[in-house]
Amino acid sequence: MTQDTSAETPRTPFDDLDDYLALGRLGGLALSADGRRLVTTVQTLDPERTGSVSALWEIDPTGARPARRLTRSAAGESAAVFTAGGELLFTSARPDPESTGSDDEKKAALWALPADGGEARVVATTPGGVGGVLAARDADVVSLSTAVLPSADDLEADAELRTARRDTKVNAIWHTGYPVRHWDHDLGPDAPRRYAFALGDVAEGERAEPRQLTGAGRQLEEHDAALSPDGGTLVTSWAVADPGAARRTILVAIDTATGERRTLVDDPDAEIGAPTVSPDGRWVAYVTSTITTPTDPPVVRAALVALDGSGEPEVLADDWDRWPSSLTWLPDAGGLVVTADDDGRGPVFLLTFDGAPGEGPVTVERVTADDAVLTDVRVAPDGSALYALRTSYAAPSEPVRVDLAAFVASGEPGERAPVDAVALPSPVPAPELPGSLTEVVTTAADGTRVRAWLALPAGASSSDPAPLLLWIHGGPLGSWNAWSWRWNPWLMVARGYAVLLPDPALSTGYGQEFVARGWGAWGDAPFTDLMAVQDAAEARDDVDASRTAAMGGSFGGYMANWVAGHTDRFRAVVTHASLWALDGFGPTTDHAYYWAREMTPEMRDAHSPHRFVGDITTPVLVIHGDKDYRVPIGEGLRLWRELLADSGLPAADDGSTVHRFLYFPDENHWILTPQHAKVWYQGVLAFLAEHVLEVPAGEGDTVLPTTLG
Structure with a gap:
């Protein structure tokens, strides 16, 4: 591929570092259950130009209307998720109009923006801040994660313990296992726990009282999780100890009403992550990566397991020599949309079950022809299209639409030619390159x-x-x-x-x-x-x-x-x-x-x-x-x-x-x-x-x- 951008070479944002740092940056994508709304996050410099702030923007999935800004605050907003009823959930540390405590304002809370517009409202707060928000596709169940101190039985006790640590200026961390650090931050003394609540139970002006699903421990550090469509089951990766101060991840299912946990996949030779539950609630697709040895690099594959625990896990497309990075179900559960690195690109692939899931061979074929990487894939509820962010060294992330129906209709599985993604109006125009x-x-x-x-x-x-x-x-x-x-x-x-x-x-x-x-x-x-x-x-x-x-x-x-x-x-x-x-x-x-x-x-x-x-x-x-x-x-x-x-x-x-x-x-x-x-x-x-x-x-x-x- 050669893309010529040199004609007339005007001054570009790359000629001045201040101009470059001021460029808006797109990230994340959320699609409403009816497929009519598409939301992304745009990050820009703060007024002092010493930090960044993010806001939510809506993109027209049809491409007919320009993008429009939905939120605006000095603290910023991120992690957009649509509920089954069309409300837009997001996290933000912006001031809570119902709170008088300054400390609360420093932690991210869960906010909801009504489907028909209006003012956003706070629906959940925690002493450790809200993250990892999930919403069920067909029910008003919401799950969130928050960091809790190990001896706290509930969020009220966690708040009291945090106040005591702050007032006595204690920041020591007591460890009983490994690791103690990750990338750029110390682990502990708090650790993530999962909670769930029904959004319909949260009246205007009130706060949710989330049910605790998991207890103390570091099993959810850097976890991947998904909710079943009916909101009854949380599927998540779960860290377990291995010999030699090592650990690996398994896959568990947690009942969101009772907190009862059962193991879905426990492979002593692999790490498990990126689960996603099928639209019919029967299957969990996930990514498995074999644990390495000095002679064997990881083997990364897509895999499948029944949500009810029946049968054995099954590796999918074991003869496909690429490593899947994300999995998204088709609406009819007849296959998965898969992303993977491929020859300096990152196309979208379609993995189709030749029969029912788990009951026969699969076919993998490339869907997108773009010389680019596609991320944050979201499939329209009728399966006619998929939406994603497209990026390459020719341009930063931009929203695109892929005509999945036209691709499927173009021939038999394995014989279809990839199609080009079509750009949607972006909140951030692509910068001119030098x-x-x-x-x-x-x-x-x-x-x-x-x-x-x-x-x-x-x-x-x-x-x-x-x-x-x-x-x-x-x-x-x-x-x-x-x-x-x-x-x-x-x-x-x-x-x-x-x-x-x-x-x-x-x-x-x-x-x-x-x-x-x-x-x-x-x-x-x-x-x-x-x-x-x-x-x-x-x-x-x-x-x-x-x-x-x-x-x-x-x-x-x-x-x-x-x-x-x-x-x-x-x-x-x-x-x-x-x-x-x-x-x-x-x-x-x-x-x-x-x-x-x-x-x-x-x-x-x-x-x-x-x-x-x-x-x-x-x-x-x-x-x-x-x-x-x-x-x-x-x-x-x-x-x-x-x-x-x-x-x-x-x-x-x-x-x-x-x-x-x-x-x-x-x-x-x-x-x-x-x-x-x-x-x-x-x-x-x-x-x-x-x-x-x-x-x-x-x-x-x-x-x-x-x-x-």
Whole structure:
């Protein structure tokens, strides 16, 4: 695919970081039970431009009317869910007009916006704040999650305990199990519990009194849940302990009237998640991912189990060599709409049961032809269409409609041609890009096809070739296939760089063997794949092979460190939140048991970048946040010290160095606040400009991107 966006190249939002950070960002999609209303969330900068705020917008499913804003408050609104009666539920920490307590206003409450318009009202509050809202399709049952302190028997006791902790300034956390941290936050002392209530029982001006469905414990940390259409059953993932301070997830069903719990799926060799209940209430589809070993990467599949517990779970389409990321039932329960990474895209697929669910083979076929990723899929109640958010490196998320009826009517299963999604009027118009997007495809040394997206600046040509920036994705189980606000190549393109976004070994969307090529051997095929696709990009006449740099974050930062120690072909390397010494990273990352499943001590030592510090002769910019629990700050601190002391490009006797360290005391694995995101890009662009564009040296916060030419 080549998409030319370079004609007349007007000034774009990517030419100025303030303009870029001010762009609206779309996320999430909710469809009403009658299919007539579609709602999304739009995130924008707050008035001080130091944070973000979100609001709900309605999109016309027919595409005839422009989007309209539904909510507005300084606290923002999110997590839209339609009830069976058409009310729109959402969470917000906006002031509660019925409350006089200032502390309540800091926690997210559950609000309801009437189907026929009018003022939103609060329907539920909890001391720990409301999240994870679900509404039954055919009943007025609502389920929510909230964090509760372990010794609290109910929400009233939880409020009293929280007040005591606050007043005595106690923030200590008592642990009896593992893990104790996740990504960017400490776990505890509270933990999620599930509740349910009937919305019809909540009179105007009153608050719901939710029934507690689950007790104390950490079984619902990061859980996935769904309600049956009649609201009688909550199906949720449920964490259980495994030997060696490990854990895995099973699937349970909970009666929303009694809280009685029963196990649906307990596979000692797999993790279970993403459940969804069929429209007839008989089946639960879910995603199963096998637990890894040092020789075996995960195998991710769709699966099916009867909601009443009869029969055995069944893996669906086991011969389909893609990993499903989401499952959505067709209205007649005759199949599932599935999303999955596929060759640098993320299309929608249709999994059709050849007979009744669980009673025969299935057919999987691609529905959408777009060179894009489709997320947040919602199927119309009559099955005629599906709605989704479409994103790619050509554009951020936008709402689209897919004519599912036309696709189904076009032929027999397995013989139908994919169709294009049609854009709906969006609350946020797509920004103009400062260049064009194309693909680079090559063959690795072992004969494997390797591909990448290449973002080219306007005007790049054989007479004016662009310097090349290799940007390596994280994960490592992932793909450069969707727009990223955190890792956005167009800001670099606007400064004249061509940006290469490759999917090396371990990337998803290319089949099981492609992942297995790099499993437990991160420095082998992933590295040689990167170098092969870099060679292919440098061979283009619109790319300047003499001016190149490499960068990456998380696993991409690991690969940037590996690249720095194994080649001197790049003028600069940028490594963000990166793994450096794997012997230290393994036991201190937030979920150490996951790491231990893949790496033996021998594999860990063979592929640890720190062993090659003496071979680093390229200037390196190290970036790390102190609150990073996935890749703890110790990795960045050790990398920085060893660069200066032991690298092939050490600090001079007077302490001066070409290396740089950009440290964020209050950020985590991601740099999330707008002002710090601006500093991040300024620092990266200044460092690259100094070494790739040969702009006079600066410290990152003093050389602004607009001066880099």
